[in-house]
Amino acid sequence: MIAEWFGRAGNFSLTLLIVTVYGLLVGAFIERTIAKVQGRIGIPYRQPFINILKTLVKRTAVSHGIMFYLGPVFRIAGGIGTLAFIPVIYGSETFANFSYAGDLFLVIYFMFFGQLGMALGAGESGHPYSAIGIARGLSQMTAYEVPFALAVISIVIQYDTLSITEIVAAQQGGWQHWTLFTNWVATLAAMLAFLGMTGYSPFDIFLAPQEIPIGPPTEFHSAYLSLLQTNRALFGATKLVLFMNLFFGGATGWIELMIKTLAIYMVAVVVGVAFPRFRVDQSIRFFFKIPTLIGIISIIYVQMMFTS
Amino acid sequence: MKKTPSTLSTLENAGLSAEDQLLFSNARPRPYEPYPIKAIEDFANWARANSLWILAFGTGCCSIELRPLMTARFDASRFGVAGRPTPRQSSVFIIGGYVSVKTLKRIVRSYEQMQGPKFIIALGSCPANGGMYFDSYNTINQFDLYLPVDLYVTGCMPRPEALLGAILELQDDIKAGKCDGANRYIEHFDEYKANQKKVIKDWNMPDYNW
Amino acid sequence: MMSELLDRLVRDFGVTDITERPPAITTLKVSKENGERLIRELRDREGFTHLNFIACTDWIEDGIFRLIYMLHNYDSKQNLGVHIDIKRDHAEMTSIHTLWAQAWTYQRELREMYGIHFPGSPRLEEDFCLEGWDAMPPMRRDFDTAKYSAERFGHREGRVSLVPRDHMKVQLYPNRGGDES
Numbered sequence: 001m002i003a004e005w006f007g008r009a010g011n012f013s014l015t016l017l018i019v020t021v022y023g024l025l026v027g028a029f030i031e032r033t034i035a036k037v038q039g040r041i042g043i044p045y046r047q048p049f050i051n052i053l054k055t056l057v058k059r060t061a062v063s064h065g066i067m068f069y070l071g072p073v074f075r076i077a078g079g080i081g082t083l084a085f086i087p088v089i090y091g092s093e094t095f096a097n098f099s100y101a102g103d104l105f106l107v108i109y110f111m112f113f114g115q116l117g118m119a120l121g122a123g124e125s126g127h128p129y130s131a132i133g134i135a136r137g138l139s140q141m142t143a144y145e146v147p148f149a150l151a152v153i154s155i156v157i158q159y160d161t162l163s164i165t166e167i168v169a170a171q172q173g174g175w176q177h178w179t180l181f182t183n184w185v186a187t188l189a190a191m192l193a194f195l196g197m198t199g200y201s202p203f204d205i206f207l208a209p210q211e212i213p214i215g216p217p218t219e220f221h222s223a224y225l226s227l228l229q230t231n232r233a234l235f236g237a238t239k240l241v242l243f244m245n246l247f248f249g250g251a252t253g254w255i256e257l258m259i260k261t262l263a264i265y266m267v268a269v270v271v272g273v274a275f276p277r278f279r280v281d282q283s284i285r286f287f288f289k290i291p292t293l294i295g296i297i298s299i300i301y302v303q304m305m306f307t308s
Numbered sequence: 309m310k311k312t313p314s315t316l317s318t319l320e321n322a323g324l325s326a327e328d329q330l331l332f333s334n335a336r337p338r339p340y341e342p343y344p345i346k347a348i349e350d351f352a353n354w355a356r357a358n359s360l361w362i363l364a365f366g367t368g369c370c371s372i373e374l375r376p377l378m379t380a381r382f383d384a385s386r387f388g389v390a391g392r393p394t395p396r397q398s399s400v401f402i403i404g405g406y407v408s409v410k411t412l413k414r415i416v417r418s419y420e421q422m423q424g425p426k427f428i429i430a431l432g433s434c435p436a437n438g439g440m441y442f443d444s445y446n447t448i449n450q451f452d453l454y455l456p457v458d459l460y461v462t463g464c465m466p467r468p469e470a471l472l473g474a475i476l477e478l479q480d481d482i483k484a485g486k487c488d489g490a491n492r493y494i495e496h497f498d499e500y501k502a503n504q505k506k507v508i509k510d511w512n513m514p515d516y517n518w
Numbered sequence: 519m520m521s522e523l524l525d526r527l528v529r530d531f532g533v534t535d536i537t538e539r540p541p542a543i544t545t546l547k548v549s550k551e552n553g554e555r556l557i558r559e560l561r562d563r564e565g566f567t568h569l570n571f572i573a574c575t576d577w578i579e580d581g582i583f584r585l586i587y588m589l590h591n592y593d594s595k596q597n598l599g600v601h602i603d604i605k606r607d608h609a610e611m612t613s614i615h616t617l618w619a620q621a622w623t624y625q626r627e628l629r630e631m632y633g634i635h636f637p638g639s640p641r642l643e644e645d646f647c648l649e650g651w652d653a654m655p656p657m658r659r660d661f662d663t664a665k666y667s668a669e670r671f672g673h674r675e676g677r678v679s680l681v682p683r684d685h686m687k688v689q690l691y692p693n694r695g696g697d698e699s
Contacts (some may be wrong), residue, residue, distance in 0.1 A: 034474045035383070035385070038380055040379075040380045040383040040385070040386075041383050041385075041386045042312075042383075042385060042386065043385050043386065043388070044386065044388075047359070047388055050355050050358045050388060051358045051359045051388075053352075053355040054355040054356050054358075054359040055351040055397075056357070056401075057355060058399075058423050058424065058425070059340040059423075059424045059425055059490075060340060060424045060490075061423060062423075062518050171362075184376035214393055214394065217397075218394045218395070218396070219394070219396055220396070221396035221397050221423045222423050225397055368684070409648075409649065410647065410648070410649050413649065421543030436674065437674035437676075437677040438667075438673075438674065438677070442667065442673075442677065442679075443663055443664035443667045443668075444663065444667060445653075445656045445661070445663045445666050445667060445670075446647075446648065446656070447671070448671045449667065449671040449672055449673060450671070450672055450674050452545070453672070506670075507670060507671065508649075508650065509649070509651070509652055510634060510649045510650030511650075
């Protein structure tokens with residue numbers, strides 16, 4: 001029993017490493033793509049790694065209190081926790097992580113957890129821009145969680161299970177079995193929520209690089225920041241894997257995973273480069289109107305189509 | 309500048325009112341030693357040199373030369389240069405041109421909030437010797453009296469190419485372990501503070517902005 | 519229309535030194551006592567509803583500061599500069615912040631840069647551009663800015679100043695000894 005748990009923990013560490021490195025590389029790839037569009041060369045692929053290393057080897061750090069220490073720790077705990085309960089590769093014992101019968105609920109909870117921990121930590125830093133960023137970020141998060149939760153409820157009804165593995169299993173056997181095609185209404189609601197989750201424009205008001213320096217992490221520096229940077233890559237990749245599992249048929253190998261996640265990510269990037277930023281009240285209104293409506297319709301749709 | 313050991317273990321913070329003194333730290337900054345193993349320190353310096361985050365604080369007219377650096381023509385991001393809007397996270401402070409006394413106060417404050425190792429590039433003639441504002445009642449003439457400067461770029465104004473060259477040279481210096489401005493500032497803390505207080509007359513902030 | 523107005527101003531306020539500068543600037547001079555009354559009249563009755571700026575010139579040889587209130591009439595597109603001379607050794611002027619709220623910012627700046635006092639103007643004594651200034655107001659012409667700079671900010675050894683004209687002569691005509699002819 002103990003040996004089995006140690007084995008699973010070891011396997012999970014491997015997954016964690018691969019997903020984090022992949023997340024950093026995807027970030028660099030997107031940066032380079034945008035740079036090419038603008039006629040620049042762009043950052044080298046090693047740049048995100050160097051940035052993390054540099055913030056880690058800074059010589060000084062100041063603290064604002066115990067919650068300030070714990071904020072980044074909670075944040076990365078949220079990222080790791082989310083990944084821990086998602087089966088990354090379908091049908092692989094090694095990369096199944098700690099998935100179990102009710103993991104979907106836990107994953108949705110963990111996605112919230114990191115943000116709340118970060119809010120507490122950034123709040124203690126005492127910087128007014130942090131407080132503004134948190135207020136905006138949390139209110140926007142509350143807004144996009146609504147269509148996302150509705151979409152998840154919809155597919156839970158559709159597949160009659162709370163296990164991500166089973167949801168992926170039900171989508172095997174060809175592209176026409178993906179949730180994207182069997183329940184496109186829920187997928188649409190979830191993808192609109194996904195735009196808000198990634199923090200690209202038009203929903204990047206909580207980071208707002210120009211007006212409120214960079215929102216919640218304004219005061220975080222040195223090793224705190226390197227934790228946040230790592231989490232940014234890890235959490236971003238984790239969300240992509242979750243969306244791929246729920247709506248795009250999962251992946252049976254790493255190559256398939258990379259192609260699918262990159263395609264999902266490009267949706268947010270393309271929307272991001274094409275649209276200007278929403279104010280926070282506009283983005284909340286947006287999420288509470290059309291995406292929420294689509295989410296509700298998806299539940300009705302599922303009720304009519306899949307239950308008799 | 310000669311090194312004077314200070315007898316005081318804490319700062320006075322005399323510029324603050326009695327109740328404000330409770331809100332700010334009065335600890336003295338301490339110099340930091342490099343890593344004991346040289347290979348690790350070299351590796352750390354390589355990382356620092358290849359990830360220079362510039363504090364987005366335009367202190368004078370030469371700061372206009374900072375903006376083209378990020379555009380397609382010069383594209384400093386391929387050298388790991390990025391703008392950072394908060395002093396806590398940035399490592400390079402580019403003094404863009406003339407420094408008025410009012411700005412100097414903010415520069416000192418921002419510089420002390422940056423986390424070491426931190427570097428200063430002084431851009432243009434004005435921080436070096438006053439430039440065309442050498443006889444102005446409101447701009448300082450020698451910037452290195454107030455903060456430690458790693459690199460001067462002369463010109464009025466220097467072209468973005470010159471700034472890009474300065475950044476590359478700074479990278480070489482950092483890799484060679486020659487840029488130790490943060491420690492120099494702390495070792496000669498009392499001299500630097502005395503010089504700053506000589507020109508900044510309304511000192512209403514803590515002596516060291518932690 | 520403008521000449522009618524000017525005639526009336528000469529009669530009622532004793533304005534002098536009327537100068538017309540085409541296309542649309544007229545300046546006139548009025549005594550310190552009548553100044554605030556004249557500006558109020560121009561704003562309320564004559565349609566000069568906009569205050570462009572308040573400026574000041576130090577005529578140290580005459581012992582006066584000349585305040586320039588530039589007013590604008592949106593209907594006739596006319597600018598009217600009201601010049602008011604005040605004594606340098608008793609630099610004080612009626613505040614017009616009751617007429618235009620933005621005037622107190624100008625007056626704060628004039629207090630700081632020239633040491634002109636405007637009784638009743640809000641936040642007049644607060645620092646505007648100069649923080650913790652402890653010398654004579656710097657825009658007065660008897661303030662020696664080079665001396666102040668050398669004393670306060672020091673001088674870097676090795677700094678040379680070149681007069682562009684002489685320097686370029688030497689650069690362009692080196693074998694004529696800098697003689698351009």
